[in-house]
Amino acid sequence: MDSQTRLGLYKTMVLSRSFEEAILRDYHADKKPAWDIGAGLIPGEMHLSAGQEPVAAGVCAHLTADDAVTATHRPHHFAIAHGMDLRLLAAEIFGRETGLGKGRGGHMHLFDPSTHFSCSGIIAEGYPPALGQAFAFKRQGKDRVAVAVTGEGAANQGGFHESVNLASLWKLPVVFVIEDNDWAISVPRDSSTSIRSNAVRASSYGIRGARIQDNSVEGVWDAAKTAIEKARAGEGPSLIEVHTVRLWGHFEGDAQAYRDDLGSLIDPIPAYASQLESDGVLTTELAGKILKEAKRQVDDAVEFAKSSPLPSAADAEKYVFA
Numbered sequence: 001m002d003s004q005t006r007l008g009l010y011k012t013m014v015l016s017r018s019f020e021e022a023i024l025r026d027y028h029a030d031k032k033p034a035w036d037i038g039a040g041l042i043p044g045e046m047h048l049s050a051g052q053e054p055v056a057a058g059v060c061a062h063l064t065a066d067d068a069v070t071a072t073h074r075p076h077h078f079a080i081a082h083g084m085d086l087r088l089l090a091a092e093i094f095g096r097e098t099g100l101g102k103g104r105g106g107h108m109h110l111f112d113p114s115t116h117f118s119c120s121g122i123i124a125e126g127y128p129p130a131l132g133q134a135f136a137f138k139r140q141g142k143d144r145v146a147v148a149v150t151g152e153g154a155a156n157q158g159g160f161h162e163s164v165n166l167a168s169l170w171k172l173p174v175v176f177v178i179e180d181n182d183w184a185i186s187v188p189r190d191s192s193t194s195i196r197s198n199a200v201r202a203s204s205y206g207i208r209g210a211r212i213q214d215n216s217v218e219g220v221w222d223a224a225k226t227a228i229e230k231a232r233a234g235e236g237p238s239l240i241e242v243h244t245v246r247l248w249g250h251f252e253g254d255a256q257a258y259r260d261d262l263g264s265l266i267d268p269i270p271a272y273a274s275q276l277e278s279d280g281v282l283t284t285e286l287a288g289k290i291l292k293e294a295k296r297q298v299d300d301a302v303e304f305a306k307s308s309p310l311p312s313a314a315d316a317e318k319y320v321f322a
Contacts, residue, residue: 013053018294049077051247056081058220068133070126071119086301096308124154127163134172153184171236181246202239
């Protein structure tokens with residue numbers, strides 16, 4: 001991996017974290033009491049992905065806007081890494097008319113045709129749609145790829161097993177990505193799953209599985225390169241599980257009293273910065289410039305969102321399909 005690629009991964013991670021820090025700040029602004037999810041600048045629940053940026057950066061580095069991504073209810077890092085417009089993303093999170101879903105969907109329901117991105121608050125919901133996209137790509141004779149992302153808890157859902165089985169049977173160009181942050185919502189993996197790694201399950205469906213153990217963005221990049229090239233070549237699906245870390249709560253307001261690992265968590269961004277500095281790829285000055293540019297982009301997006309109009313109550317029945 002050359003230096004520019006490594007810097008690109010670092011920039012993506014910094015941009016994602018900067019965006020979520022801004023969202024975190026404004027999510028809690030004017031909320032009295034703090035648990036009132038209907039109050040403040042940003043309505044609804046909020047699930048942030050701090051600590052899981054290496055997964056999105058490493059995978060999406062190999063994708064184009066023509067490739068599809070279905071993400072989880074914790075989607076911002078994948079949306080940003082896949083090239084979603086920050087202004088439209090922020091506006092949707094703030095519930096504004098200029099957002100991706102005209103402010104109706106919120107942060108868990110992001111749909112962007114320009115990058116073929118979608119996500120949902122329903123656990124494992126993104127797997128079947130990813131198969132549909134991959135099936136279409138194969139029928140069209142194109143080398144496009146679908147990436148389906150879920151957490152380790154969702155890998156126990158029927159939708160996961162049905163999708164992996166069918167993808168293997170039809171040799172679809174799809175890559176299954178599991179973000180293993182140890183806790184799902186609040187239950188440790190060992191209390192809910194009979195195996196130590198979901199990557200082991202891949203072989204039972206006749207596909208390649210890999211597990212990245214140390215939340216390494218370069219490890220993810222390498223595994224994703226192999227899997228995505230394999231899918232583009234018509235050689236069928238693969239599964240990648242990344243042992244990542246959730247630095248913040250399952251949702252904003254989660255006291256995390258169930259966790260016993262908070263004192264030992266490693267933030268992957270400063271850890272990667274230190275590695276790059278040791279290798280002579282990153283300097284303190286360059287890191288400062290990267291952070292400054294990320295914050296500039298984020299500030300622009302947030303200002304756009306805040307200055308955009310709220311949906312009118314008169315339009316409440318628009319865009320309703322059920």
